[in-house]
Each structure stands twice: as structure tokens, then as C-alpha cells.
Amino acid sequence: MKYLLAVLALIAATGCASSYQLTAVPNTDQNLEYYKGIPSLSSYAENSAVSISPGNKSFEKRAGFVVTVFNDSPESQVIDTTNIEVVSNDGSLKVFSAAELEKEARNAAAWQAVAVAMSSASNSYANSQAAYSSSYTTARTNSYGNVYTPSGTASYNSYGYGTATTSTYNPAVTQALEAENRARTDSQLANIQSQLGQSLANVSNNILQATSVYPGQSFSSKFVVAPIKLIKGQSIVKVVVNFAGDVHTFQFDASPLK
Numbered sequence: 001m002k003y004l005l006a007v008l009a010l011i012a013a014t015g016c017a018s019s020y021q022l023t024a025v026p027n028t029d030q031n032l033e034y035y036k037g038i039p040s041l042s043s044y045a046e047n048s049a050v051s052i053s054p055g056n057k058s059f060e061k062r063a064g065f066v067v068t069v070f071n072d073s074p075e076s077q078v079i080d081t082t083n084i085e086v087v088s089n090d091g092s093l094k095v096f097s098a099a100e101l102e103k104e105a106r107n108a109a110a111w112q113a114v115a116v117a118m119s120s121a122s123n124s125y126a127n128s129q130a131a132y133s134s135s136y137t138t139a140r141t142n143s144y145g146n147v148y149t150p151s152g153t154a155s156y157n158s159y160g161y162g163t164a165t166t167s168t169y170n171p172a173v174t175q176a177l178e179a180e181n182r183a184r185t186d187s188q189l190a191n192i193q194s195q196l197g198q199s200l201a202n203v204s205n206n207i208l209q210a211t212s213v214y215p216g217q218s219f220s221s222k223f224v225v226a227p228i229k230l231i232k233g234q235s236i237v238k239v240v241v242n243f244a245g246d247v248h249t250f251q252f253d254a255s256p257l258k
Helices: 098-131 172-207
Strands: 019-026 030-035 038-044 048-054 065-072 077-078 084-088 091-093 132-149 152-169 211-213 217-224 236-242 246-256
Touching: 019 038, 038 246, 048 236, 048 246, 065 077, 065 211, 065 236, 098 172, 211 217
Parallel strands: none
Antiparallel strands: 019 246, 030 038, 038 048, 048 065, 065 217, 077 211, 084 091, 084 236, 132 152, 236 246
8 A cells, every 4th residue: 555655755735736847046156066967056155055956856746855054164053944944936835844744654654544444344344244145945836636525526736836045154254254354454554554664764864854063064954845836837936045144045946847
């Protein structure tokens, strides 16, 4: 069963009817580079340098970005999702924290487990009914003869027809079917837990969480934003990163995937 899409592959959401791509739009003070077709913008300021790129070549729903920060200040600096603001033509876009994505993953797994339990209960009822079987028998009789009376002889000929239904119960049928049902249910639940574990590990290992970046060091991570809505086929997306007292602004054009 599929229930989650990997969080880093961007969980299903509303707001975009078709796939779209993000094109980097550098200003005069920024560098534009590409890695396997994915654009990256780099910005330099007094105390820091920041690079940002879309986490994929195209998106259907939520968009993810990879951000890299370099601390050129004399003190340790903290980078977190609260340092990032994303705005499109439609207004501010939510930047999801790791805790929020983990909660989504757990909720999705819980609902999938409920669906499996309901399916299992339905199968159990059907299995209990499968143990019953019915057989039908019919019988037909025919009798004839003569009856002698003082006034003479009379002949008779009579017919009879009957149907009988016999019901039987075989518990072995239900037991065998239930064993299959339990094994299937256990496998589905184990698969849900396995996928949940993978999703939580992806969030923990890859999604941006509060991290101290020491002087002269850099740090990279990913963050996920709400769906980008295309207005008349396009939208401008601005990503603002506040780090080490510097403000770095990046622009991307969102357009339908060609």
C-alpha cells in the first residue's frame, strides 16, 4: 500500500492542477549555476553567503528548496525555517517545520492503519459466512392402485413433491480464511510502519531544523513550502533568507512544465 509519499518528494496538497518548474532569476549581485539541470543562486553579504536551489526539476504540488549557508561572522549563527520567508503572487507561502512534516507522516500512517483494520473486519465477517453451506434435496412420490368397495372397484393415482434444505457449518473453512486475513493484515500494518519509519528518517536527516553554524563553517539542508499557485500560467516566487544579520533575497519564476 502506498500512503506517504516520501515527505521529501513533497506530500500531496491542493493548489496546482499541473506540473510546474522553477526558473532562477539572478540579480546583478548573484551567481547562477546549474547541477544536473537544477539551477542554484548564490548571494554574498558582509557576514554570510547563502546559496539556494529548487530541490527538484519540477513539481506537482509542494515545492522543496535546498539552502546552503556560510557563516563569515565572528560568532556562531543559527539557521532554521523561521529564518526563511517565501512569497509568491498569491501571498506568503508556508514553510513547514520538521515537526509539522513528522506529524503529517504520523497522521497519514494512522489513517492508513484505520483503513486496514476496517478492511480486515469486513473480511472477517465474510470469512465467518463462508463456513456455512447449504444443500437442497427434492423428493417425488407416486402411488396408485385399486380400492374395492361393495359398490364396485375404484382406481386411484396420487402424486407427492417435496423439497428439503440442509445447512452445515465447517469451522475449518473460517479458520483457514482468517489465517490468511491475519497474515495479510499484519503484512500491511508492518509495511505502513516501515514506510513511516523511512519518512521520519528522511525528515530527521534532510529537513531543516535549528542548527548552529560556527564561524568559517557552512551547512546545507532542505525545506518544504506550501503549493505554488500559477496565476495565468505563471507566478513569481521570492525566497528571503535572514542569516548572520544579512538578508538574502532570491527570485524564481514558476511556469508550467514544458
